[in-house]
Amino acid sequence: MRHVLAFSAFLTFASAAGAFAQQTDGQPAAPGQMAAVTTPESSAPSDAAAELTPVQKTFAQCQACHTFEKGAKTLIGPNLHGVFGRRAASIEGYRYSVNMKQLGETGHVWSEDTLRPYLTNPRAIVPKTAMRFPGIPNEQVLNEFLPFLKEVTSAP
Numbered sequence: 001m002r003h004v005l006a007f008s009a010f011l012t013f014a015s016a017a018g019a020f021a022q023q024t025d026g027q028p029a030a031p032g033q034m035a036a037v038t039t040p041e042s043s044a045p046s047d048a049a050a051e052l053t054p055v056q057k058t059f060a061q062c063q064a065c066h067t068f069e070k071g072a073k074t075l076i077g078p079n080l081h082g083v084f085g086r087r088a089a090s091i092e093g094y095r096y097s098v099n100m101k102q103l104g105e106t107g108h109v110w111s112e113d114t115l116r117p118y119l120t121n122p123r124a125i126v127p128k129t130a131m132r133f134p135g136i137p138n139e140q141v142l143n144e145f146l147p148f149l150k151e152v153t154s155a156p
C-alpha cells in the first residue's frame, strides 16, 4: 500500500498547511479537532489540495480519525482494516458508543450495503454515534468511494 503511505504523508503536509492558514487568521486550530477536516474547501487553499479527487478528499477526512492498515494504531476512531465483513463495534478494547455497541449486538455486519447508509448520514443509522462526521451526501462520490475503501481496508 505504498500509494496510501505516500498519500498520508501528503495529507500531513496538507493539514499542517490548513492549520497554519487558520492560525494566521487569528483562529488557532485546536489540535485534534475536526474543523480543518470537515470543511476542506475553506481550509485547504493550497493548489496541491485542489488537485485531490473527491474520493481522495473524502478519504482524507476519514484519515483524520481512522487508520486502514493491518495492525495500525487506533486514532480517534477504531482501525478499519478488514471492516468489510466485520461486525459493528467488534474491535476489542475500543470504547464504542452505546448505540454502536447495540448495533453490533444485533449482528450488524459492515458491507457495501450497510456502509452506504452509515456513511451517507452516520446519525441516521447510529443515533448517538461518537463518529463526528457529517456524512457523504453526494451519491456519486459515495459510489466511487466505497470500492476504494474496500481496497484500502483489505490490503494484506
Ligand code: HEC
Pocket (backbone or CB within 6 Å): 034, 058, 059, 061, 062, 063, 064, 065, 066, 076, 077, 078, 080, 083, 087, 088, 089, 090, 091, 095, 096, 097, 098, 099, 100, 101, 110, 115, 119, 126, 128, 129, 130, 131, 132, 133, 136, 149
Ligand atoms: C471525527 C472523527 C471521524 C471521522 C472524520 C470519521 N470517523 Fe469513522 N468513526 C469515528 C469514531 C469515533 C467511531 C466510533 C463510533 C461509535 O462508537 O459510535 C467511528 C466508527 C466508524 C465505523 C464503524 C467501525 C466499527 O468497528 O464498527 C466505520 C465503518 C467508520 N467509522 C468509517 C469511517 C469512514 C469511511 C470515514 C470517512 C468517510 C470516517 N469513518 C470518518 C470517528 C471518525
